[in-house]
Amino acid sequence: MSQINSVAGQDMRDMFSAATSWLEKSSADIDALNVFPVPDGDTGTNMMLTMRSTMDEAYRAPDNSAAGVAHAMARGALMGARGNSGVILSQMWRGLAQGLEDKESFTAAELAAALQLSAQIAYKGVSNPVEGTMLTVMKDAAAAAQAQVDAGNEDIISVLEATVSAAGDSVSNTPMLLKVLKDAGVVDAGGQGVYTILEGALQYLRGETELMRLRKPQIIVSDIPHVVSQPQSIAIDEVPYGYCTEFLLKGEELDPDVIKKRLLKKGESLIVVGDDSAVRIHIHTLTPGNILQFAAKLGTMHQVSVRNMDEQHQDFLEMQKERMPTTDTAVIAVAAGDGLTDVFGSLGVAAVVPGGQTMNPSTKDILQVVEATFSDKIIILPNNKNIIATANQVQSLTEKKIMVVPTKTIPQGVVALLSFDYEAEFNTNAEIMEKALSSVKTIEVTRSVRATKINGLKIKRKQPIGLLDGELIAVGDTNLDVINQLLSRLGLEKAEVITIYFGEDAEAEETEQINAGIMEKYPHLQVESIRGGQPHYSYIISIE
Template sequence: MPHTLDSAAVRRWCSLTLEALGREREEIDAINVYPVADGDTGTNLYLTAESAREAVEAAAGAGFGETVRAMAHGALIGARGNSGTILAQLLRGMAGVLAAAAGEECSGELLARGLAEAAREARRAVAHPVEGTILTVASAAARACEKARGENPAAVARTAYEGARAALEATPGQLAALERAGVVDAGGRGLVAVLGALVEALTGAAPARPVRAARPLVVEECAAGGPAFEVIYLLEAEDAAVDRLRETLDALGDSLVVVGGDGLWNVHVHVDDAGAAVEAGVEAGRPYRIRITHFDVARGPAPQRAQRAVVAVLPGKGLAALYAEAGATTLLVGPGQQPAGGQLAEAIRRAHAHEVVLLPNAVELRHTAAAAAEQVRAEGVRVALIPTRSAVQGIAALAVHEPERRFDEDVVAMTTAAGATRYGELAVAERQSFTSAGVCQAGDVLGLIDGDVAVIGQEVADTARRTLDRMLSPGGELVTLVVADDAPEGLADRLEAHVREAHLAVDTVVYPGGPQAPLLLIGVE
């Protein structure tokens, strides 16, 4: 006897989807050749589905409409990668129809309408839709269930699944990259798993899986070239600003997918200039949960798991390109924000490496980073946590990073370099308080050295100079300055000149901190 599609069925669907993608994640990763052969489609779909399930579980006891909205919202805020972002829009399109028209359960007619709207919404979200992808599979599922509109939800879901499965088998003939590799589309394969979970949630029986098996890829099957970075962020912005953002990002790169609405969007794009992609988001509204990943595989071999990678947390986008050029996967946080342990663990997984060096770059993240590292170690990845307390210590560690040497030796060298770097920061006091340097008033400029207030001043440049002198008093060979966009004009030039005049034989390098970064970061090696 088929189950009805109600709140309980939606919760079963989310749980069964996560189970299915968990079983098939490695298989889907292995056939990921389009749009970038980076071997993470299964992982991204799994993480997106995990966020959807968590949101539904948090809404336990809610009515049908609220439950399907929670599922869609959870997928939106947790969407990962190209296929995960499209899946989020599919769920959002379906939820919009079901939540608006259904009572406490959904008819087969309404489910068919929801799947049709899901396919339309997903296509609208992609800047340049391509056939032979998850979009094709979604459209085929919607067309198939048109014939079953008068049936119960279980029959509609089963018909949609069979239509999707047939479309998936045809994808190699629609996309050259798939035909060369001899595989079906990875995103479409994931969507078939999602629809299969819906059938199981409504009938209690899992449908037959697709017959085409994944096989290992060879180097010749993966195209070279393409943008160097994947940029993903959540964005709070108005519709008109998002329309302009789409035009800007479309000119910057490819694989552009912007999903969401009602003021909250998930933005995904592949670009060579990651900073410009984030800056476009700043101009459109408020971007956060920014993730920038360097495509090591985009310019070369098949999506094999790398031997070693570096994962770093960064305050603002200014240093993202510098870290990414060194091969690091970066997780960006805004002022006063800290990533959760799950976000750090996910960033480690996204590095796709057997060995990972984690740079938290903040004192406050020490315990969170340690917990995330331990979580991923349990999955078979070797993770070393270097307790960097500032992004400038992370720069020092990256400068001596050599992936070719033994892991332990590399970690020791990076740890030594970070530990030998004193770090400082300029901040503005928000209120009167007692510090190790005396009492400060709201609006005072504070110079912190190794986490403690060492200088209190009224003017940024003077406080920066005095802080720098304190840091160089024991000696040093290299000064690193990371300057935020809102720092006083000419600050870096004035500090460089001061170092040349007052501290002979000390070199200075300057990096832009970008918007939303600390006013000034100082490193002395």
């Protein structure tokens, strides 16, 4: 493959022009990634429009040097920046222009240095930089470029390949850094935009312009589990988002830093960038009038935009619907312990109601979650025999359609959820799920709260006891002893998968022993052990 050691201004212009077309193809997909209340309802469109203005200016510029083109791009971006993401993007071009100052063309090393500067300037423009956004992606991308150069790589294509790949990894990691992304199960839209621009530039340099015409940028998918909304966090929806207010302020002797200080407490997501003759301002505020009044005293306002974000939020919710699997049925589960909550969350329940043995949720607790769930047809998995009746009450209190699949244990809840059919109707799904319950056996290990005699067993206080599908049938001196008794009672010849959920009081060493013991005795089984974090039950074991 050919190697490129230097890129001239003309090429740089065409390269970012190709990148803009590439971004344009993806802008609707990027819009769909937006998460409120992270700023902007239409990041993809905003970045695309910003890039158009950026490139218009680049083609108007008479200067064909890399420095000249970069400078024109920075100016075009500032003038045409749209939305939060557009403004940050304009700062990236400003950084790039500073990095390429006086350069006729640039080498790999000069590009890497300019990208570093680009990330730095972008961070500075934001009053309160947040990680897990396009800032992080740019920083990681620039670091990768620098690392390549430091390793002696002089080929711009392969340096940019490493840059794009790092940007992609960084995008897929954004949900780890930013909880709103994780909750919504998406990657950061602005980050995706930066990645797409870099990818477009790379493809141009590789000479793949014809392919770019036929293909489309792919949205990066993160494999981080969708986290479950807890009832306490649902009420947040009430808070109004206010107005997204943005404009370009032109005047003389403007000082972006002073303006920034003055506006700092007037709202959220403040960005003030620019120079002494033109400053772009972006803020989310409940009182846009005050902001505009303040700015009018400093100079003339252009491209003024005030948008109601609550309306945008509604549009966004509608758009989210289209991205979800076509089913309109939501499942909610009752579970205790952060591990079990994550297990259910990762398998796609809409919400988890905290509760379980000795902490049965009330009908009202379940009702509250039902009402807050974004669906009118809801299947409830009580996962405990004492909660089934409570769950059955919910139907009489809500207009939503409710089905209760009478799961008595956590493993039953899991097999029910796994059998969920994305194509089936509501009632059919409840039937399918109920039918699946017979395919699993549940062992629960806990400690006796008092001395007693039951099912012919003599039990001392605090002695480990074992339940098989809810029935107390084993007692022993250790948890391991109890589990072995129960396992040998079950014919495991036909079983395939054993899953051990260890509780909050289970000891790591013992869990290890149990795990190893089962694997040794039953080598044909697929054994998996997962931290359930549940109280009371040291172990919940699922046998399928």
